Amino acid sequence: MKRHSIAFNSYGVKFSIVSNDVDLLASACKTARSAMLGNLIEIDSGTSRHELSLELVDGGVHFKMNGQDHGVTPWPKLEHFFDTCVRILVAEFAEGFVFLHCGVVEWNGKSILFPGDSFTGKTTIVAEFVKRGAVYYSDEYAIVDREGLVHPFARPLSIRHRTDLSIRFDTPAETLGSTVGAEPIPIDFIFLLNYRKNAHFRPRSLSLGEGVMQLMPQAIPLRVNPKFTLLLLNKICERAKVFRSNRGNSKFAVNKIIDLIDKIGL
Template sequence: MTETSRYADWSFDHQITIESFGLAIRLESNEAGLLRSLEELARRVLLGDIKIIENNEPVMSFAIGVDHSHERYILFNDDTYSHDSSSLDIVLELFVRLLRLFVAEFARDRVFVHAGVVEWKGKAIVIPANSGMGKTTLVVEFVKQGAVYFSDEYAIFDESGYVHPFTRDLSVRSPGKVWSEKNGVPVEHFGGTRGVDPIPVGLVVLTEYAESSVWQPELLSYGRGIIEMVQHTISLNAEPEFSLKVLKSALENAIILKCLRGDAREAAKNILSFCDNSLH
């Protein structure tokens, strides 16, 4: 923490308020160029789902100050010190993660679930899982086998239970490298296409990698499926009743499987074959 880590010590003369997923969020800086960078980054991170509004009472604020005397960048989250670094890239990466997480938790009329999503013949295949559990690896294999890309991070459900695309560049991680937003790989690199319109859920696959495992899926009941999905639902604490209502709508006509998986390519092949035989 630096000597300039108190929000009250700063004069953030440059600010805008954006709206995304129904949330008003103020962005601030003591330099105009840095504020423009924050706006551009927010647009990229939230896939353009933002607009600039007039609002003096935002529900959240993010500010980045440049302290030239100490050669530091300082991030404030809701007027509270969050982090400082000599690297602007590090501070911006933290801003990205905090912004996206805030929107995912408090979005209006949407429920965000940690999951990979692809479209297969008009239905969504949803793979709920926490970060680092292989969602992106499996999504890439689906795409290579002809599925349409929807997301490798969030399944975003509306009130009717339909899944909306969140087609950010894929978080393909390289060994020994720390992944950051700017290193995302476009799905087109894998020969894939991006989903456009919301679609109903056809299949939910609760899976994790286990070396040499065999494809032996367990069919779960509707109730067990809801319980499993709840564990990955980001907005549950903020909007429990709405979240549960949406999950129930989303899974009402879905098949829910739970299984271990081995090689991602083989797993994707097995899941798509199951869809061809079971979804109508």
């Protein structure tokens, strides 16, 4: 099989995309660029440390990531999964950055992180802030550099269908009336919110250790690079005020969060 490959560096992660088909390779590279919002540069293939292999075969594309076999799937169906794999690869192995699974907005000059797993209502809160004019940074990853600054990763908000949570609608922040963050900013507030129907917003301030512990499950590179990740989480929580609370209705929760931020100042 003739192999064609193109290698990229994204946030210090060097990976190559390999295929037996030039057109497929071109499509995959386009998807990878889109996955990382253009934050990748082409490099010499010999220096890459990770491989995403796409082999055109009967019935579709045989996809392997670092040797892990993901089976044969038609490209249109595989594309979304491939996009996710690229982001996860970069998030896990980024050098000098920690990717946290978080929503991020800037409100009146203060940056706010909303860490959380999928299906915990992170995007709902971010979207509510964005509708009120907050600067949008991300609804997926907080990309934090070694100085503790969070960088924008402003993919369109991925808003889920009300009843079928597996259906999502990509909604650009601009269509909700917001602007998108351009510069890295320090982290001021972190709200760990847990959605419960009709729950009251009763924030509890967390200690430094508690804050770091609560952020750890959302830190993608924790197992790959625990030392750097812990150092950075510590740095983040030393500066930021970290709160934990249940919350019910998103509009009500955002009102309370804004009140709290205004009260605390900084």
